[in-house]
Structure formats: C-alpha cells, structure tokens
Amino acid sequence: MIVSLVASALFGSVLFLAAVRKFTFVGLKLAVMTFAAAGVYFVWNPDQMTRLAQMVGVGRGADLVTYATTLILFLTVVAAIMRERRSNDVLTLLVRRLAIQQARFPEGEDGRG
Numbered sequence: 001m002i003v004s005l006v007a008s009a010l011f012g013s014v015l016f017l018a019a020v021r022k023f024t025f026v027g028l029k030l031a032v033m034t035f036a037a038a039g040v041y042f043v044w045n046p047d048q049m050t051r052l053a054q055m056v057g058v059g060r061g062a063d064l065v066t067y068a069t070t071l072i073l074f075l076t077v078v079a080a081i082m083r084e085r086r087s088n089d090v091l092t093l094l095v096r097r098l099a100i101q102q103a104r105f106p107e108g109e110d111g112r113g
Contacts, residue, residue, distance in 0.1 A: 004043050011039035035072075 015036035023029035042049040042061070049061030058064045 007043045008040050011036045011043065015040070 015033055018029055018032040018036060046061060053061045053064035
C-alpha cells in the first residue's frame with residue numbers, strides 16, 4: 001500500500017510537471033502525460049498490466065514494464081546525445097564568428113596596402 005501511494009505521488013508529480021512545462025515537441029508532452037496517467041492506473045490495477053503484457057506477447061506485466069522502461073531510457077539517451085551535438089554545433093559556429101570579428105592582424109598585414 002505504501003509503495004502504491006509513493007508511486008502514485010511520483011506519477012502524479014510527473015503528470016503535473018508535464019502539464020505545466022513547455023515542450024519543444026508536443027508529441028513528447030503527450031507521451032509523458034499518457035505514460036504518467038497509465039502509471040497511476042496500473043499501480044492500482046496491476047492485473048490489467050499483466051493482461052496488457054499477455055496481449056502484446058510478453059508473459060508478465062513486470063516484464064513489460066522493464067522492456068518499456070529500457071526503451072524509454074534508450075530514447076532519452078539518444079535525445080540527450082542529439083541535443084548535445086546540436087549545442088556543440090551552435091557553440092562552434094558562435095566561437096568561429098567571434099574569432100573572425102575579433103581577429104587582429106600584425107602591423108602592415110591588414111590588407112590595406
């Protein structure tokens with residue numbers, strides 16, 4: 001019972017934060033809110049998770065949760081890597097532009113004569 005209450009509070013917190021936070025990709029917001037709401041439901045109805053798992057070809061509900069968690073973690077890591085790569089590209093561009101703007105030429109080599 002205590003674990004169910006704690007899990008429900010955590011899922012509820014995620015649901016609330018997803019509802020108030022801005023997302024750049026609306027589909028991600030919808031997915032987070034759907035999974036959080038499903039999490040609350042399945043915490044209180046674990047037999048339904050087992051039925052769902054059997055419908056998709058997994059033996060137990062706990063196994064389905066493990067597979068889904070692994071998939072979500074993998075997608076999160078891939079998204080973080082892509083975000084870091086974009087940030088590095090933007091930073092490289094900014095540093096190049098700054099270097100060009102602040103370039104100093106030695107005396108007599110400034111292209112004026």
